[in-house]
Structure formats: C-alpha cells, structure tokens
Amino acid sequence: MESPFKADILKGKVALVTGGGSGIGYEISLQLGKHGASVAIMGRRKYVIDTAVDALRSHGIPAIGIEGDVRKEDDAVTTMKSTFKHFGRLDILVNAEAGNFLAAAEDLSPNGFRTVIDIDSVGTFIMCREALKYLKRGGPGKDPSVGGKIINITALVHCPASWYQIC
Template identity: 45%
Template structure:
C-alpha cells in the first residue's frame, strides 16, 4: 500500500462499490476500508462480494457484501437500501461493474453489443441513480470506472468504446445537474492493468499479446491495481474538492500514442483461435 496519504482519510464514511468483488474495484474497496471507510461491496455473485468483504474484515476493516446485477435497477436499489440500513448514508459511490470480450464488429451480435452497453453504461446510470437518494446530504462523491477506450477507438472493441464513451459523457452531464446537491462526479479511465481478469481476456496470448500492448505505452509497463486505487482515493478525499466533471486517464501515456498496438494484439489473438 502506498504511504503518501495521511491515515484515516475516509474515517467515518460509507463507500458503496459495484463490481467490488474482484479486480481493480476490489483493490479500491480494500484501500478505502484501510483508510477508515465502511465498505458495501455489490456484485452479481454474493459469494464473491462477501468473500471480498470478509478479507477486509479479517484485515481489521468494516465491510459487507451484497448481491445485485447492475442491469436490474429494482434489485440494485434493494441492495443499496440494505447497505444504507447497515452503514448509513453513502459518502462515496463507485460504479465499477464492467463487461468485455474481444470481437471484430462484424462478429458482434446485437445481444452481445447490448450486454456490454447494459453492464457498463446502463449499469453506471443505475448505480448512480439508485444511490442518489441515499447520498449524504450536501457532500458525496460519485466515481465511475471508465477506460481508455472511451477516447481511443480500438479494433475488436467497438462495443466497449461505445459504452465507455457514454460513461464519460454521463459523468460530465451529472456533474452539471447534481453539483447543487453537493455531489461531485468524476471518472477514472485506466489503461492496461496487470494481473486482472480484464487483461487476461484482452491479452490471451500471454507474452506475445503483452509485447504488442506495451509497445503502445510510453512508460512500457501496465498499471498496478494499487495505482488505480490511489487515484480513486485521491479523487474521493478532501484533497480534490474542486475536481468535478472530469475523466482522468491513468494509462502511462497510452492515449498519446493511440490504439494501434493494442488493437493489433486483439486482432492477432482472434486470428490464432
């Protein structure tokens, strides 16, 4: 864990995180809990969500897992209500649930395209809208997990590019409408993150795929999940009170070079199947 932050930055706050049972969202949940927040982890798998919560409790934090599919607003709202009853008003809401697969546009079915848009974009909307009435009055942070595909067109990622671009514009729009409520709205757009399920899917050829990916990153490495969690913590802390309606890329400079190397890796993985 990075030691650049003062201890207890989120003490007394309640953080609600969708998709927090695994990957970078789980690391965000762990980091928030380590900084004193009570964390509600919401995922489709109650076993996975509660497993992440149990690990936080074992480390001395406060956490509980809840089950909901972000595509189902009513079920999601019910789980959020349970989280509110358990830990009180929501100070931080992270919309992190996401879906992805590698496919060229001509091979993506209507249902496949819709599934990714429903999980990523509609799921982000459902998360924020269901949390709205549960937010702490006059002070709350909404944080969406976008991706570099939101601004960087990429081969074999048409569905994800469309969904993530929608998330970015949603965050910007809500930042206008909900600012008077005392709600800050921002997004993080990670590039490749090492040791995550998402990158295992996007780099199926192992070292060969990674060579392509890293060729398109000026820093020549992937992010660590801790680096994503650090940015999330900064944005949701008292250190960022005037950052609002912003999408921050955390990609080692990847968006400055473009998507061709990453897209080449994805297309190559499809040809090798």
Template identity: 65%
Template sequence: MESPFRADLLRGKAALVTGGGSGIGFEIAAQLARHGAHVALMVRRREVLDKAVAALRSEGLTAVGFDGDVRKQEDAARVIAATVEHFGKLDILVNGAAGNFLASPEDLKPKGFRTVLDIDTVGTYTMCYEALKYLKKGGPGRVPSSSGLIINISATLQYTAAWYQIHVSAAKAGVDSITRSLALEWGTDYDIRVNGIAPGPIQDTPGMRKLAPEEMSKEKRENDAII
C-alpha cells in the same frame, strides 16, 4: 507501496463499490477501507462476494457484501438502501462493475454488444440514479451542508480504437459522457462531485488475464523491448 494519505483520511465515511469482488474494484474497496471508510461491496456472484468480504475482514477492515446485478434497477435500489441501513448513510459510490471479452465486430452479435452496454453504461447510470437521494445534501443520514461523491471507472481504449473491443469502447465512452453530464448537473444542483477514473491495462488483474492471453502478452513484451 505505502500510501501517501493519512490512514484516517476517510474515517466515518460509508462507501459502496460495485464490481468490488475482484481486480480493480476490490483494490479500490480495500484502499477505501484501509483509509478508514466503511465499505459495502455489490457483486453479482455470491461466492466471489463472500470471498472478497472475508479477505477485507481478515485485515480488520469494516466491510459488508450485498449480491446484486447493476443491470436490474430493483437490485440497485435494494443494495443502496441496504448499505444506508447498515452504515446509516452513503458518502461514496464507486461504479466499477463491468463486462468484457474479446470479439471482432463481424462475430459480435447485437445481444453481446448490448450486454456490455447494459452492465457498464446503463448499470453506471442506474446506480447513480438510485443513489441520488442518499448523496445529495439533506439526504438520509446526511446533514444539509454535506453532499456525497460518485466515482465512475472507465478505460482508455475508447480514446482511439482497440482491436476486438468495439463493445467496450462504446460502453466506456458512454460512461465518460454520463460522468461529465452528472458532474455538470448534479454538481450544480446538489453539490455532488462526480469524477471519472480511466485506468489502462493493469498487470495480474482478471481483465488482463481474460483479454491478453499469455502468447499475446509475450508478444507485447517482445515488441516493447524492440521499441
């Protein structure tokens, strides 16, 4: 699909995308770069990171990768600082790193529940917290009249309820709350825009392959056809 936006819309902008090695995160990074942004990816697994950066560079796009875990504050601080050092500034932070798996509440141990919250919710806040000094007006590489943008990737399943997704529903509800609170407070204090994006199921992504095995997908298609 051809983009409705100018190819140079984000020229000169520097963006950092967590979870940018695959799926939604990778496509977001690619679209940012295709519209002129310089993009940094933060991914936990080095082999996934290297493959994603190579794919972007093969299109002639400006991309760099830093391995790190959003659950670790020291990794968040290091990767953000490295992005600013590499590009001279940070304009856009996309929090896309997430964890998910199917589990019924009676089988889901608190450790597993906590792991998803640590990645999705705490990880999102940690990245925002460490990025603030670079995104606010007058931050490193930024003029006094210009502030940055934060985009938090959420979901739609927490709006009602979803089978085997109690951990993710809780985590994404937390992400939504963080987005609203920071939009209010940092929008007022620092003129930083904080937006949330809540994608539903997207075909042919790692998330769909993990959460909707073929037999489940087939059943859903048959039910949709009946409806």
C-alpha cells in the same frame, strides 16, 4: 507501497463499490477501507462477494456484501437500502462493474455489445440515480446540502493487442 494519503482520510465515510468483489473494484474497496471507510460491495456472484467481504474484514475493514445486478432497478434499490440500513449513511459510490468479452470487435455479437453497454452504461446510470437519494441525505451530523461523491470507472477490453497495435 505506502499510500501518500493519510491513513484515516476516509474515517467515518461509507463507500459502496459495484463490482467490488474482484479485480479493480476489489482493489478500490480495499484501499477505501484501508483509509478508514466502511465498505459495501455489490456484485452478481454471491461466492465472489462473500470471499471479498471475508478478505476485507481480515484487514479490519467494516464490510458487507450485497448480491445484485446493476442492470436491475430493484437490485439497485435493495443495495442502497441495505447499505444505508447497515451503516446509516452513504458518502461514496464507485461504479466499477464491467461487462467485457475478450474478443476482436468483428467477433463480438450485437447481443454481446448490448450486454456490455447495459452493464457499463445503463447499470452505471441506474446506480447513480438511486444513490443520489442517499448521497444527498448525508449522515448523522452531516450537512445534507454537502452531498457525496460518485466515481465512475470503465475498462472496456474488446480486442487482443498484437506487436503493432494497442487496443
């Protein structure tokens, strides 16, 4: 399917996608790159990140991968520094990380629920807070008062649907 957007609409922009190594996050990374952005992806599983970076590069997309956990402030700091050091700017943060357990609500433990909240809510907050320091800087030749963009995505799957319900 052809994109309705100009192929180079994001030329010169740098995007960081958490959870960018698989699923929705990977597809977002791919589409950002296909529209001209350089892409940094962050995730907890190094082999997933490495595979995704290789795939992005095979499409001619400048990409790097950073292993890290959005729940850890030190990982957020390292990810932002690495992205900025490699590309010289940060224009877009997409929080696409997700913590999901495929279980009915009554079968999900309180600890499992806390994990989902920690990844999807606390992790998103940590990444946004750290990214703002870089998004406000702008890049070479960019007015620092303009700032960047943050996109937060969540897709909580917590129960299986049957013929009479949609979860």
